[in-house]
Amino acid sequence: MFKSVLALVLTLVLCLPARAQSQSISLIRDTEIETTIRAYATPVFLAAGLDPSSVRIYLVNDRQINAFVAGGQNLFINTGLLVQSENAGQVIGVIAHETGHIAGGHLIRVQEAQKRGTAESILAFVLGTAAAAAGRPDVGAAVMSGGQNIALRNYLQYSRTQEGSADAAAMKFLDETHQSAQGLLDFMQILSNQELLAPARQDPYLRTHPLSQDRIEALADFVAKSPYSKVPVSPALERQHQRMVAKLRAFLDEPGMTMRRYPESDQSDEALYARAIAAHRAADSKKSIVLIDQLLAHHPDDPYYYELKGQVLFESGHPLEAVGPYTTAVRLLPDAPLLRLDLARCQLATNDPKMLPSAIENLQVSLAIEPNRPFVWRQLAIATGRNGQEAESSLALAEEAMLLNKPAEAKFHAGQAEHLLPTGSPNWLKAQDIIAAVDQAREE
Template sequence: MLALLAAGAAAVQPPLAAAQDARQSIVRDAEVEALLRDYATPIFQAANIRKGAVQIILVSDRSFNAFVADGRRMFINVGAIMDSKTPNEIIGVIAHESGHIAGGHLQRLREQLANAQILAIAGMLLGAGAVVGAASSRDRVGNAGGGAMGIAVGSQELVRRSLLSYQRSEEQAADVMAVRFLSATQQSPRGMLDTFQRFNQDAMFKTSSIDPYLVSHPMPNERIANLDVLAHKSPYFDAKDPPALQARHDMAKAKLFGFMAKAEEVGRRYPASDVSRPARYARAIVAYRYKRLPEALSQVDALIREESANPYLWELKGQILLEFGRAQEAIPILRKAVALAPAATPIRVLLGHALVATESRGSADEAVRELSNAVQREPEGAEGWRHLSRAYAIRGNEGMAAYAAAQAYFNEGDYNAAATQASRAKEQLPPHSPGWLKADDILNTRPPKSP
């Protein structure tokens, strides 16, 4: 379900926990990330969300879901893209989640959680008072603690229902804002409506035993009815996605199936009789995954001949060559990909990986340049820093190699290893040099506390 939190139907999960769950299975892909950014940019502008203020993060989960865990990160399951038919459906998801961000729902939820804690404590104190009173009349009432238990349980249920009622109202508010953002960008709310209708067909909702108060979103029929009225009021309800955007969506979807689905599922969805580009893309990736190298390269080369300006096809070919031990051949292919998509950090990191894989001093110099560019763009990643450490080591710069390794460990959350490498870097780098100062920062940074 499109959700403010990654919460179950009968639980209210803190935003930080949702973010931590998502971090355990983050997916990086330059092509899909670029597509989602293009989907989001006009919506963010309509929502008055500053450019670069919100990062869209892919989660390795096949369910159709999206959520915001704070005001800076929007998580979208790969399953949302894999299950969607049109860009408009995902744009609707982004519009809904943008409604949560623009509406300040996360901050207000934190306030509600704080209020809920006060209510829960008050309930427990009242229950304790009932225990004291019951103990003094134990001889007259056989079940001395029964009233206290009822008060405590009742207060917890009141807290739960209060929070869920709050979430339902915020979900409805996000729907309204989403339709407004879509209209402001001359896009259809039909995708949102189609998504809700698909949820309504889910068997888990087809039961009369569900307590509506224990569902963290309005019941599907209610939401569909409300959204249907809003959507049909839009003058852009019948607007279609541009063909070029639909083509990119189909390619991204095929890519995700190729990498994440079993070969049998890919074969059913993209049979050999389907000669479309998305189908051949998916089959090429499956051939690569199952180590059928000649078949994979042949299919990718055919796609490149048809669409030579597509950086992600060059990226895929370079990745295949690199992972099959042909790093030297991969380098010019990945240079081409970087030239076509210079802002795509994952491709630049892949080029850096290929360069250091040759163990050549000359290649290491280029690797330092490319990887330094990459980590400057995305300093919170780990892979780029890891390859940069190796590049510095090949060049014989052990101090910077240790610093880059420290940064990689720090970004992965291994703070002990980060401290070890940062201390080593400080021992080998000139005092107060940029690398020395950054290593010192790592040593003086306190790790975040677990919730």
């Protein structure tokens, strides 16, 4: 399910001034889009000698073209870059370039950052956005003041030497994966057209990644010589790209704009997809379901169409009807934590006690994959509480409180769980661990 992480101040964000409330960063979680970006990035990460599972990718809801790494192996990509990209090759090229920065350690400059007083700003940004992604799927935040935005931009400002090094690494990674660097060259040429604009009107990517004619010429020379420059991006990845762009536009733009961009005369899958989303956002759930069913008639094993159908039904006030489509989506993608969560939410919303065991199982699977999500622990507490599992409910509330940095509350709930659980059981030991962690933190 496509979810925007709304702007809301979290206690995890470090003591920001009052003016921070005027600017914010919001993240987007979506299984399909995250899977697409992972498909682009994984070969590049492997070529760079990185463990793909160790690189965290965040989608930033911002219309400006930007992508950057921060806090080590954290890759941030703006929706504006994805929507304005002309093809998958351009996005892959940008990911390869940013991977060059990660592999080169270009942002491991802690001592330098501390001298400038910017380490706190970076920490607030990285922890804040990570907290937003890990918390409720529909609520979370990382709020930065105007001053901190400047500090962040200065911290992320690469030197021309580092940019050249990242370009060289990107070329190497793309060649090793038998992919063309033409997309990266095209992206650089698009940015070069902005150089004559006033800095305030330039996309952030250009301001933090200084561009030079030498870089473009070096990249063009490489493209002219590489044996893989004419290799097209796989049709499967291009189809994923078109769907991703259509989905982002449909969720982020006004429904009327989406309908004009994807008119009724366009019967392509991405156009039907976009119109289905736009119809739902315009509160026309019947039309949305008709369009989704049209897609499913041609693609009966597509988990994301079932996911969208479940979302439309659930958000239209029909949780019982939504259970079926979400169940099919989970069957097709059993290891997708967001889908497991969404199915569990529908099951809980039916208020049918018979669905509680399945809801609990889905929430447990989701947490096994993404354990640092307070909202999911809260849902598990609700589900187990309704199912008469008081000890397990208290333990889930303790886990939630720990993630929200509420030690007193965490210790209270863990104490309740410890009292109710069999001594020596795995959950009893977890409760003791939480109590010990709180006590140790207080001593420090």
